[in-house]
Amino acid sequence: MRAALLQMTSSDDPAENLDSVRAMMATAVAEGAGFVLTPEVTNCLSTSRAHQKAVLHHEEDDPTLAALRDEAAKLGVWMVLGSLGIKTHDADGRFANRQFLIGPDGGIVARYDKIHMFDVEVTPEETYRESDGYRPGTRAVLAETPFARIGMTICYDVRFPHLHRTLAQAGAQVLTVPAAFSHVTGAAHWHTLLQARAIETGCYVLAPAQTGTHPASRGASRRTFGHSLVVAPWGEILADAGTDPGVVCVDLDMGKVAEARKRVPALTHDREFDGP
Numbered sequence: 001m002r003a004a005l006l007q008m009t010s011s012d013d014p015a016e017n018l019d020s021v022r023a024m025m026a027t028a029v030a031e032g033a034g035f036v037l038t039p040e041v042t043n044c045l046s047t048s049r050a051h052q053k054a055v056l057h058h059e060e061d062d063p064t065l066a067a068l069r070d071e072a073a074k075l076g077v078w079m080v081l082g083s084l085g086i087k088t089h090d091a092d093g094r095f096a097n098r099q100f101l102i103g104p105d106g107g108i109v110a111r112y113d114k115i116h117m118f119d120v121e122v123t124p125e126e127t128y129r130e131s132d133g134y135r136p137g138t139r140a141v142l143a144e145t146p147f148a149r150i151g152m153t154i155c156y157d158v159r160f161p162h163l164h165r166t167l168a169q170a171g172a173q174v175l176t177v178p179a180a181f182s183h184v185t186g187a188a189h190w191h192t193l194l195q196a197r198a199i200e201t202g203c204y205v206l207a208p209a210q211t212g213t214h215p216a217s218r219g220a221s222r223r224t225f226g227h228s229l230v231v232a233p234w235g236e237i238l239a240d241a242g243t244d245p246g247v248v249c250v251d252l253d254m255g256k257v258a259e260a261r262k263r264v265p266a267l268t269h270d271r272e273f274d275g276p
Contacts, residue, residue, distance in 0.1 A: 001147040003035040004028030004249045005208040005228040007241040010039070010180075011215040012046035014055055018064050020245075022071055027247045029075050034104075035147070035252075036072075037080040037208045039228070040155050040180040041097070044085050045210060048219030049133050056095060058087045065100065073106030078145060082178025082208055083114065083154050085134075094135040099152050099178065101143045109145070112152035113137025116160055122184050130156070140166055148173045148254055151203070155179040158193045158207075161200055168201035169267050173257045175203045179224075180210040186225025191237070198231040202261040204252055205231040211243050233260035 006024040010017045021038055028036050043064040046052050059065065064084060072079040081100040088096050097114040115138065117131040140163060141152045151167030151174070158164075158177050167175060175197060181190055198205040211226025228241035230250040241248040261267060 001035050001252045002031075002033045002249055003037065003206060003230065003252055004031065004033035004247050005206060005230065005239070005241060006036065006038045006247055007209055007211050007226060007228040007245050008039050008042065009212040009214055009245050010042060010045040010210055012044050012048070012051055012055070012217055014043040014064050017043055018067055021068060024247050025071055025075060025077070028249065029077060031247065031249050033077065033249050035078045037176060037178065037206055038082040039208045039210045040083045040178045041085055041210070042082055045180060045214045045222060046216060046219060047222060048216070051218040052085060052095065052133065053093075056085050056087050058089070059098070062086060069102055069106040069108070072102045072104060076104045078102070078104055080150075080152075080176050080178065080206075082176070088135065090135055092135070095133055096137070097130075097134045097154060099154055099176070101145075101150060101152065110141055110143035110152065112141040112154070113139075114154040114157060115140070115163065116156045118156040122182055126182065126184060128182075142167055142170050142172055148252065151175045153177050155181060158197060161197065164197045164201050164203070165267070168203055172201070172203055173254050174252070175201065175205045177205060177207040178209070179207060180222070181225040183223045183225045186227065190225055190227060191229065194229050194231050195235050195237065198233060199235040200266070202233045202257055202264070202267065204233060204257065205229070207231075209241070211245060233257045
C-alpha cells in the first residue's frame with residue numbers, strides 16, 4: 001500500500017482548508033497513493049474558542065467530513081482524516097478532537113477522540129490549555145483494513161508510550177500520529193518521540209503534520225513544526241516532509257513489521273513488577 005501524508009498550513013476557515021485537502025488528495029492519487037492521511041485539526045486551526053463555536057459543527061452536520069467522505073469514495077482511497085474539531089452535546093460545550101478512518105466507499109470505519117490534552121506552559125509566552133476547549137476521549141481504538149491493522153492516536157498522545165504499546169499488543173501494525181506540534185517542542189522532541197514509538201512497538205508510524213504560521217481571522221496565530229514523518233518498524237525515517245506544505249508518499253510493507261518484531265520480540269516480554 002502506498003501512503004500519502006498531507007502536510008498543511010490550515011487556517012481558521014474550514015472551507016478554505018477543505019479546498020486545500022481536495023487539491024492535495026488529487027496529487028496523492030496521481031502519485032499512486034491508496035491511503036491518504038491529513039494532520040490534526042484539518043478543518044480549523046484556531047486559538048479563539050468564540051471563533052471555533054461559530055464555525056465548527058456536530059459530526060452529523062460537519063461539511064468537511066461529508067465532503068471528504070465523498071472525495072474518498074470518488075477517488076477510491078482509504079483516508080485517515082487526522083482530526084477535526086467537532087462540536088459535542090456535552091453540557092460544558094467543549095469540542096472533541098476526533099480522528100476518522102474512512103473507507104474507499106466513503107463509509108466511516110472508525111473514530112478516535114484524542115485522549116491526552118495538551119495543557120502545558122512551553123515558555124511564558126507559549127501556553128496551551130487544550131482541555132479548556134476540548135474534552136478528552138476515554139477509549140483506545142484499533143481499526144481493521146485489508147492492508148493493515150491501524151492504531152489511532154493524535155499529537156500529544158505520542159508522549160504516552162503505554163497507549164501505543166497497548167495498541168501494538170492488540171494487533172496494530174500501523175500507528176497514526178497526526179499532529180499540530182508546537183514549533184518549540186517539535187524542534188526538541190518530534191523526531192525522537194516518533195522513532196521511539198516505532199522502535200518500541202515494531203509498527204510503522206505515520207505522522208502527518210501542520211506546518212508554518214497559520215492565518216487567523218480571530219485570536220492569536222499559531223506556529224507549528226511541520227516535518228510530517230513516516231518511520232519504519234525498525235526506526236528508520238523513510239520520509240520527512242520538511243517545513244513546506246505538500247504531499248509525501250511512502251510504500252508500506254507489513255512484512256517489515258513482522259521482521260522487526262521477530263528480531264526484537266519485546267511486545268511479548270512484559271513482566272509484572274512491584275513498586276516503587
